Amino acid sequence: MRIGIHEGSTRFVVELSGSTKPRIFGLPDPYRVVIDLPEAIFALPADKTGTGGGVIDRLRYGQFQPGTSRLVLDLGGPAKVTRDFLIPPEGDGSWRLVVDLVSTDHADFVAAMRPKALPPRAPAVPLRTEPDGDSDDEDIVVIDPGHGGIDPGAIGRGGIREKDLVLDYANEIKRQLGQSGKYKVILTRDRDVFLPLRERVRIARAGGADLFLSLHMNANGSNRVRGFSVYTLSEKASDQEAADLAEAENKSDVIGGVDLDRYSNDVASILIDFAQSKTNEQSVAFARDSLVKEVQKQANLLPRPWRSAGFAVLKAPDVPSVLIELGYVTNPDEGRLLLRDDYRKELSSTIVRAIERYFEQAREAKRT
Numbered sequence: 001m002r003i004g005i006h007e008g009s010t011r012f013v014v015e016l017s018g019s020t021k022p023r024i025f026g027l028p029d030p031y032r033v034v035i036d037l038p039e040a041i042f043a044l045p046a047d048k049t050g051t052g053g054g055v056i057d058r059l060r061y062g063q064f065q066p067g068t069s070r071l072v073l074d075l076g077g078p079a080k081v082t083r084d085f086l087i088p089p090e091g092d093g094s095w096r097l098v099v100d101l102v103s104t105d106h107a108d109f110v111a112a113m114r115p116k117a118l119p120p121r122a123p124a125v126p127l128r129t130e131p132d133g134d135s136d137d138e139d140i141v142v143i144d145p146g147h148g149g150i151d152p153g154a155i156g157r158g159g160i161r162e163k164d165l166v167l168d169y170a171n172e173i174k175r176q177l178g179q180s181g182k183y184k185v186i187l188t189r190d191r192d193v194f195l196p197l198r199e200r201v202r203i204a205r206a207g208g209a210d211l212f213l214s215l216h217m218n219a220n221g222s223n224r225v226r227g228f229s230v231y232t233l234s235e236k237a238s239d240q241e242a243a244d245l246a247e248a249e250n251k252s253d254v255i256g257g258v259d260l261d262r263y264s265n266d267v268a269s270i271l272i273d274f275a276q277s278k279t280n281e282q283s284v285a286f287a288r289d290s291l292v293k294e295v296q297k298q299a300n301l302l303p304r305p306w307r308s309a310g311f312a313v314l315k316a317p318d319v320p321s322v323l324i325e326l327g328y329v330t331n332p333d334e335g336r337l338l339l340r341d342d343y344r345k346e347l348s349s350t351i352v353r354a355i356e357r358y359f360e361q362a363r364e365a366k367r368t
Contacts, residue, residue: 001044001061001071003053009082010054010101012073015094016040022097024084026113027259031075033101033113034257040069055079055101062150064194064256070150072257073101078109115259138184139359141177142209144313145170145187146216146323149194151255154219156329162217163192165338169326170215172348177355194256197312204319211286211355212321214313216249217338219330226331227302228295228347230287231323233280233315234308246309249323282320286358291322294354299327299347300334324351 004011014035023036042061052058057074064070079101087096104112145166147153153162167189174185186207188200195203204212218229237243253260288306295301302325314321326347327334337343 001051001059003051003056005054008102010056010079012056012099012101014071014097016097017094019086019088019095020097022084023115024081024099025115026080026109027257028078028106028110029260030254031078031109032254032257033073033075033079033081033099035071035073035097035099036064037069037071039063039067042069055103060150060255062152062194063192064149066191066193070194070257072150072255075101078104078106080104080109080112138182139210140184140186140208141355142186142188142204142207142212142319143170143173144200144204144212144214145189146214146249146313147194147252148189148192149256151194151252154217154329156217156219156335157223157332158335160217160329160335160339162219162329165217165329166215166326167192169344169348172344173213173215173351176345176348176352180356182359183355196253196256196258197250198253200313201316204321205316209316209319211358212314212316212319213351213355214311214321214323216323216325218245218325218328220328221330223330223332225302226300226328226334227305228299228327229302229305229307229325230291231311231314231325232283232287232306232308233311233321235310237309238307239304242307242309245325246311250310250312279316279318279320282362283314283322285361286320286354287322290358290361291324291351291354294350294357295347298350 001015002013004013016037020037024033026033044061052074055075055077057076060072060074062070082100082102084097084099087098089095145163147163147166149163151163153166155161170187171190174187177183177185186203186209188203189195200214218225231242231245237246284306292301292305295305311323314323327338329335329338
């Protein structure tokens with residue numbers, strides 16, 4: 001990939017191994033140009049991420065969904081594509097996709113760059129009036145490895161990527177839960193693919209989840225900060241750090257180049273009876289009474305390890321949900337620890353015990 005800056009325009013060029021017909025469109029708030037290609041392998045140096053020039057502030061690329069790879073050009077302001085074309089290779093050279101952009105105003109951007117058509121939206125999931133969970137049935141646990149594809153999440157020392165680590169932990173937790181035969185476990189993603197936040201919630205609700213765990217790794221400007229923490233949903237954040245983390249996590253859809261307007265109706269349906277007290281009580285019970293109590297025996301905890309904030313991925317009104325920050329990839333010691341196979345198995349085992357404790361307490365409460 002490269003950027004050429006010309007008088008009055010910016011040229012973006014991508015070298016490709018073959019001919020293709022890209023889908024190119026723009027998204028406002030913030031201004032982005034999205035280029036969708038068939039599923040691709042990106043043979044690019046890591047330092048290309050973040051490169052910008054002309055009207056382009058930043059480049060991002062990666063897997064968007066099965067069958068589709070995505071490039072996202074973050075713009076400094078509204079800019080439209082005036083032309084795009086493919087140049088065939090000369091000799092042993094590469095195909096080249098050329099995209100020319102010029103600055104414009106908001107109205108022209110929206111008119112010229114809005115996607116012409118969108119894939120059909122998944123059907124809404126009916127609201128459950130009573131949580132599932134007959135004592136004779138399998139409890140359903142949905143594990144959500146955060147980030148993925150075009151959205152790497154936090155980047156730690158040595159290039160540790162949050163999206164890769166949390167998938168490893170999700171698979172280990174699933175493996176251990178499966179050994180008991182008491183649980184049906186669903187992963188929101190089982191590969192390096194991007195998922196919008198609302199899609200993660202939809203998967204949990206459609207799967208009839210009795211518990212939803214979104215797994216993440218934290219980052220901090222200070223490499224001394226370390227520790228495990230868990231978050232539940234609250235419109236009012238428990239502290240500024242929790243509010244900042246929620247704001248960062250909720251930007252995942254922007255990073256992936258998602259048309260946020262497309263989800264306006266979904267948001268409305270998800271927030272029906274949002275303040276459902278029973279669901280929130282169950283989320284807090286798992287976080288505070290099960291998870292923190294189990295993990296403190298095994299891992300370092302962040303001060304005040306249970307916190308709350310407005311995380312979009314926790315907004316299913318009928319599924320107890322928590323967001324888990326397994327540790328800080330920016331802390332040298334904890335980053336190395338999180339990479340170790342033995343530590344992953346031990347910490348996953350602790351989370352599994354917390355899940356078992358939660359469901360045992362729930363069944364006991366039903367009996368009494």
